[in-house]
Amino acid sequence: MNIENSKAQMRKGLLEFCILLVLHRGEAYPSDIIASLKNSGLDMPEGTLYPLLTRLKNEELLTYRWEESTMGPPRKYFSITEKGQEFLRVLNASWSEIQTAVSTLSQSSKP
């Protein structure tokens, strides 16, 4: 059990949720997303983000458009779809339930 990894484990189930939260604020391209997540205290490597974006796009929760960049290759700007918004609401509800459950487990003491 390596301690460094405990936060990473917890984060894993929240990856899609966090991506959708970021894109809920407006369209962004992958480096933007990674920066936003890092800024909030969550690290997500490229090798994780890109496949996830592709999966979310295939499920029609996200869409994207190409935009030329003067600083390198063109960028894929992703944005959340209406279907994605609906799913985000579900995830928000799930997140609340999880928080409540953990909170309950933390606070209760044996009778």
Add this chain to the structure above:
Amino acid sequence: MNIENSKAQMRKGLLEFCILLVLHRGEAYPSDIIASLKNSGLDMPEGTLYPLLTRLKNEELLTYRWEESTMGPPRKYFSITEKGQEFLRVLNASWSEIQTAVSTLSQSSKP
């Protein structure tokens, strides 16, 4: 993307954490643990719990003792070790960080 599963995904990274939280309250055998978790809103099937308990025990975060039962086969009563307590503190810190991160992502709006 099946909606029924979104909560399950989020829960996955918290399994060990929740088991340790339950045992922090006092020793319990697997059926107790499953009942406690269910009572808090988390379902954990046997096929998940037993291997996890074995892993945590091998890492010396848990220990157990056998106790005879009049209602069937003997039970394995698990309890948390000092090492487990320390690890639980780490997990609590990680959990706080995750909550803060998600909260930040939820509340921020694009400038």
Add this chain to the structure above:
DNA sequence: TTTTAGTACTTTGCAATACATAGTACTAAA
């Protein structure tokens, strides 16, 4: 012009893990 560096997207393969399922074993009651 060619090379190098920086940025961005893509693909591949592996290791870890949750968990469904089936199996073993014990007790008590029918």
Add this chain to the structure above:
DNA sequence: TTTAGTACTATGTATTGCAAAGTACTAAAA
């Protein structure tokens, strides 16, 4: 001596995060 209820164990698989290597574009340096 079956049957049912409870408890622990073992096996096999599908998913998934992610490291790492690869491709492609632009701009600046040599």
